[in-house]
Amino acid sequence: MQSGFGFSGHDDILRWQRMLAPMRTVAVPLPRRSPIGALVKSMISGRTRDPVSLAAYDRLVAAFGTPGRVLMAGREEVLRCIGGVTHAEDKAGYVVGALGRIAAERKGFDLSFLATPPIVEALGWLERLPGVGRKVAAATLNASTLDRPVLIVDSHVLRVLQRLGFVDRHAEARTASEAVTAAMPEWDGGDFLDFHIAIKKLGQRFCRFEAPDCARCPLRIDCRSRC
Structure with a gap:
């Protein structure tokens, strides 16, 4: 693939992956949740610091235990559990709405069927759900036990x-x-x-939205925007 900005794509990504290897070694490994767990976790994590969204997800699991009980609890009870995340009221409604649609269409919450269709089709199926965009859909497929080959792009990764x-x-x-x-x-x-994980850590530690630390960035040689 050729990007429009002089990068060859494949070779540059491989180089960046190697250059960022030290950052991956210090990152806490992400748990491989079930697809439905990864979906809910990603839905409540947008624009929210990782410790805050993880704590909110853990409260939700502790309070209800299963997706079916989350759906039965309803929006206000979900909001009570995830109240610390950004746009919590909207996210509570989206979580309940998405779970309701999945339950109606699949007669349950098993998303293992998403392991077999082409990536584009699996992403499209998820993106029909309330509150699910490309980042959430990709996280559901890649960061879950499905382990599918698609890149998750959050605000940090996109900025980098x-x-x-x-x-x-x-x-x-x-x-x-x-x-x-x-x-x-x-x-x-x-x-x-x-x-x-590596690009996200880079965005959090060095390539920050404000006051980027270009001098210490491992990818500064390749960066078109370096200070």
């Missing part, structure tokens, strides 16, 4: 890829995810998850 010049500065998460995923056809799910 934009500043590197791999995608346009106005590109959306969907575009960035598709560009990296297409560039790495030989990667498995674990490779994409490792890359997501």
Whole structure:
């Protein structure tokens, strides 16, 4: 794949993966949740610090235990558990709405069927659900036990890829995810998850939204936006 900004795609991503190896070694491994667990966790995590969203998810699990009980509890009870996350009222409604639609269509909450269709079809099925965009859909497929090969692009990953010049500065998460995923056809799910973790850590520690620390960034040589 050829990006529009001088990068060859595949070779540059491999190089960045190698250059960021030290950051992956210090990252706490992500648990492989069930697909429905990964879906709910990702739905409540947007624009929220990881410890806050994880605590909210843990409260939800502790309070209700199963997706069916979350659905039966309803929006207000879900909101009570996840109240610390950003846009909690909207997210509570989306969680209940998504679980309700899954239950109606699948007669349960088993999403293991998403392991077999092409990635584009699996992403499309998830993106029909209330509150589910590309980041949540990709996280459900990649960060769960499904372990499917697609890149999760959150705000940190998108910012880094934009500043590197791999995608346009106005590109959306969907575009960035598709560009990296297409560039790495030989990667498995674990490779994409490792890359997501490494780029996200880079965005949190060095390539911050405000006051980026370009001097210490491991990818500063390649960066089109370095200070």
